[in-house]
Amino acid sequence: MNAFEDIGGVVVQQFAYVGGLTDQFWSGLRALPRVLPFIGRRGRWQTSVRQMAAIGVAALPMLGIMAICAGMILALQGGAELRRFGALRYVIDLVAVGFTRELGPLLTAIVVSGRSGSAFSAEIGTMMVTNEIDALRVMALDPIEFVLAPKYLAAIIMVPCLTVMCNVFGITAGAGFMYLSTKMTFGIYLRYVFDSIVLRDVLSGLVKSLAFATIIVQVGCMEGFKVQGGPEAVGRATTSAVVKSTFLVILADLFFTAIFYLAGWQ
Amino acid sequence: MAEPIIAVRDLSVAYEGHQVLDRVSLDIQPNEIMVLLGGSGSGKSTLLRHIIGLEQPDSGTVLVRGVDINRCSPKDLKDVRRSMGVAFQEAALFSSLSTEENVGLPLRELTSLAEPVIEIMIYMKLAVVGLAEARKLMPFELSGGMKKRAAVARAIALDPEILVFDEPSAGLDPIVSAELDHLILSLKQAFNMTILVVTHEITSAFRIADRMAMLCNGSLIAVEDKESFKASTDPHIRQFLDRIPDDITETAAVQEHLRELAGMTRGKS
Numbered sequence: 399m400n401a402f403e404d405i406g407g408v409v410v411q412q413f414a415y416v417g418g419l420t421d422q423f424w425s426g427l428r429a430l431p432r433v434l435p436f437i438g439r440r441g442r443w444q445t446s447v448r449q450m451a452a453i454g455v456a457a458l459p460m461l462g463i464m465a466i467c468a469g470m471i472l473a474l475q476g477g478a479e480l481r482r483f484g485a486l487r488y489v490i491d492l493v494a495v496g497f498t499r500e501l502g503p504l505l506t507a508i509v510v511s512g513r514s515g516s517a518f519s520a521e522i523g524t525m526m527v528t529n530e531i532d533a534l535r536v537m538a539l540d541p542i543e544f545v546l547a548p549k550y551l552a553a554i555i556m557v558p559c560l561t562v563m564c565n566v567f568g569i570t571a572g573a574g575f576m577y578l579s580t581k582m583t584f585g586i587y588l589r590y591v592f593d594s595i596v597l598r599d600v601l602s603g604l605v606k607s608l609a610f611a612t613i614i615v616q617v618g619c620m621e622g623f624k625v626q627g628g629p630e631a632v633g634r635a636t637t638s639a640v641v642k643s644t645f646l647v648i649l650a651d652l653f654f655t656a657i658f659y660l661a662g663w664q
Numbered sequence: 665m666a667e668p669i670i671a672v673r674d675l676s677v678a679y680e681g682h683q684v685l686d687r688v689s690l691d692i693q694p695n696e697i698m699v700l701l702g703g704s705g706s707g708k709s710t711l712l713r714h715i716i717g718l719e720q721p722d723s724g725t726v727l728v729r730g731v732d733i734n735r736c737s738p739k740d741l742k743d744v745r746r747s748m749g750v751a752f753q754e755a756a757l758f759s760s761l762s763t764e765e766n767v768g769l770p771l772r773e774l775t776s777l778a779e780p781v782i783e784i785m786i787y788m789k790l791a792v793v794g795l796a797e798a799r800k801l802m803p804f805e806l807s808g809g810m811k812k813r814a815a816v817a818r819a820i821a822l823d824p825e826i827l828v829f830d831e832p833s834a835g836l837d838p839i840v841s842a843e844l845d846h847l848i849l850s851l852k853q854a855f856n857m858t859i860l861v862v863t864h865e866i867t868s869a870f871r872i873a874d875r876m877a878m879l880c881n882g883s884l885i886a887v888e889d890k891e892s893f894k895a896s897t898d899p900h901i902r903q904f905l906d907r908i909p910d911d912i913t914e915t916a917a918v919q920e921h922l923r924e925l926a927g928m929t930r931g932k933s
Contacts, residue, residue, distance in 0.1 A: 441772060529756035536716050537770050538745035544773075 422542065422623075423616050429540065429547035445548040453514045453549075454556030458563060461509045465497075465564040468505055469571025472496055477579060486580060490587060491594040493572030498599040502565040504651060507610035510557055511643045515618035518549055519639035522622025523632035531623070546619045550612075557611035558604045565603070598663050606654050610647050617643040667730070669694045669826060669858050670715060675724035677710055677882075684710045686882045687724070694825075697852055697859040699869040702879035703904065711879065712830055712862045716750050717741060728826070746774060749819030753831040755811035757803040763814050764790065764799040770821045789817040792854075793847060809840035816847065826858045827851060833865040845871045866905060870894065878904065 435443040476492040522545060525531045534541050569591055576582040621639040625631045668691035677685040685707045692698045702708040713719045714726055717733040725732050728744045736744070757766045764786050771782045790796045793813040798806065806814060812832060819827055829848065833841040845868050852859055863869055869876060870890055877887040880900045886893060896902065903910075 439773070528754055528759075529752045530758055532718055533750070533752060533756040533758075535718060536745055536748065536750045537774070538742045539770075539773055 419616050419620055422546070422620055423612065425542045426546050426550050426616065426619075429543040430551055432543055433547045433551045439543075442543075442548055446551045449549050449552030450556050452517070453510060453552050454560055457509055457513050457560060460513070461506060461560055461564055462567045464505060464509060465502070465567035466571040468501055469493055469497065469568035470575060472501070472568075473572045473575035477575060487590065490572060490576065490590040493575075494569055494591045494594045495599060497565045497568040498595050498603050500603070500651075500655070501568060502561045503603045503606040503610060504647070505568075506557060506561045506564045506607060507614065507647045508644060510553070510560065510611070511614045511618075511640055511647065514549075514553070515614040515639045515643045516636045518615065518618030519621040519625075519635045520632055522619055523625035523635045526623065526625040527628060527632060541623070546615070549619065550615045553611040553615045554608055557614075558607045561603060561607040562600075565600075602654070602658050602663055606651060609650050609654060613646045613650055614643045617646060666693055668692055668727075669729060670860070671725075671727040672711070672715065673725045673727070675711070675714060675726065676722050677707075677714065677719070678722055684882050685714075685721075688879070688882070688884045690877055690884060690887060692858060692860060694858050695852070695856050696874040697848065697861065697872050699873035699876045700860065700862045700879065701864060701866075701869055701876060701904065703864060706879040707882040708862050708864075708879050709830065712828065712860075715860065716748065716828055717745065746822055747824050748826045748828065749822070749824040750828045751812065751815040751819045751830065751832065753834055755803070755815040757806075757811060757814055757818070759803050761803075762799070763795065763801050763803065763806065763817075766803070766814060767799075767817045767821055770818065774822065785821070789821055790814075792820070792851075793817045809836050809843065812836070812844060813847065816844075816851075820851065820855070820857075823855065824857070826860070829859070829861040829863075831863055832861060833863060833868045841865065841868055842871075844868075848872050866907075 432438045433442040433446055473489050473493050476489045477486060480486050480488050480492075522531070525545070531541050531545070534544055572591075573582075573584050573587045576587050577584070618639045621635040621642070625635045670690075670692040672688055672690040675685050675688045676683070688707075688711060690698075690700075690711075700708050700711065710719070714721055715728070717726070717728075720734055726734060729747060731740050731744050733741055733744055757763070758769070761769065767789050768782055768786045771777060771785055775782075777785070786799065787796060790799050793816050795810060795813050795817060798810060798814075803811060803814070816827075816829075832844050832848070836844065848859060848861065849872055851857055859872075861869070861872060873890045873893075875887065875889050876893040878885050878893075878901055885900055886896060886898060888896065893901065894905070896905075902908075
């Protein structure tokens with residue numbers, strides 16, 4: 399009986415968590431227009447721009463190196479197998495399609511989750527501990543609009559941009575591999591790349607990246623808003639934000655990949 | 665007697681089976697300084713959080729300017745909050761904003777005043793608390809007393825009718841603490857504010873209070889003017905005023921633990 403109660407308790411907890419996330423997501427979505435330039439409240443857009451620099455620009459060097467490494471690994475692994483069938487040229491398809499549809503969005507989400515998702519939860523968690531969130535509420539300011547919405551806007555702009563950059567770096571790494579193994583020039587490589595991918599490959603990757611950005615911001619902020627107690631609670635929230643957002647990103651990836659497969663996009 | 669500006673009616677709050685507030689009722693009149701006293705764990709911070717609308721009670725009501733803040737519309741709650749300034753114990757200044765940006769935040773967010781007017785108002789509010797020269801400093805560059813004064817400047821930015829202080833003297837030396845008391849009295853005189861101060865500093869409480877209320881184990885045991893409070897014969901109030909410690913070794917749990925420890929020592933020898 400106790401085991402049933404425990405399982406039931408965990409299930410109810412998870413439903414409550416998802417319910418809380420959904421509620422926060424809608425509140426964040428409703429608050430988005432107030433963060434936009436010209437029509438939003440003064441100062442909010444500048445906060446969003448600062449967040450864009452933190453989420454996007456600052457992450458680019460690290461993401462670039464990771465994408466080049468992942469692109470090279472994919473090309474090496476694929477090349478080792480395809481070479482046996484005399485089909486080394488198909489490494490280009492593997493890298494181009496793999497990155498645009500899958501690896502680009504996923505790698506970007508993992509980097510943003512580790513860098514920015516943890517930063518969101520640490521920042522908001524610290525604001526909870528120091529009563530800054532309470533101070534906002536007693537000043538009749540909505541913490542969702544004031545704290546979450548600028549981050550959300552920044553993420554849904556920057557994560558797709560980073561995904562495109564990740565695709566570019568990854569595919570360029572494939573060019574390096576092809577040059578070293580077959581002396582294929584960059585121009586020919588690019589022509590094969592454009593032959594192998596279609597617009598919907600890029601679009602499906604960008605749709606995924608939007609969903610991943612939403613997950614990372616909502617989970618990171620929610621873990622921050624849940625902080626109670628002292629600095630150790632902030633540390634726990636930070637870890638939890640990265641673990642939960644990475645887990646949910648992979649679940650969402652599976653969900654979207656299945657949808658695109660069933661819809662005949664892949 | 666005038667209609668109370670804050671009326672707490674039969675407020676009860678329990679956390680995980682522990683009764684923190686038990687049917688607390690308290691009226692705060694306009695333009696008075698009410699000091700809420702109580703020892704650690706007496707429930708005074710919980711009562712304060714309910715009065716400023718940060719928590720939902722299990723039962724009872726909190727009326728601010730006649731509005732039930734737990735059952736009113738979001739617009740009414742916003743109006744009530746705009747009429748109330750809160751200076752938190754740890755100041756709660758936004759660490760990413762300078763002192764003047766902290767004070768200007770409610771002005772920029774909640775009013776449509778022009779930027780030059782806002783800048784003049786920020787200067788005036790900071791001048792009232794004696795921080796005009798420190799307006800460019802970031803919160804981490806301010807001392808404990810300066811942070812609290814900056815929090816007061818932010819709390820009075822919108823000229824609220826009600827000002828709430830959570831432990832204003834906590835962690836401050838006696839001189840800075842006296843300066844803050846002087847500031848609280850000046851604010852009441854200059855702006856006709858209703859002020860609620862939650863504290864356990866007796867000296868400070870007697871210096872500023874018009875009336876005093878005392879919480880003990882979640883119940884309100886006295887609401888009196890400060891002379892009557894000082895002369896009270898209630899054993900809890902006397903213990904608090906005369907600084908008589910509880911004998912913590914008298915509790916059954918401690919006695920039991922001490923007996924266990926003594927048994928272990930005898931067993932080893």
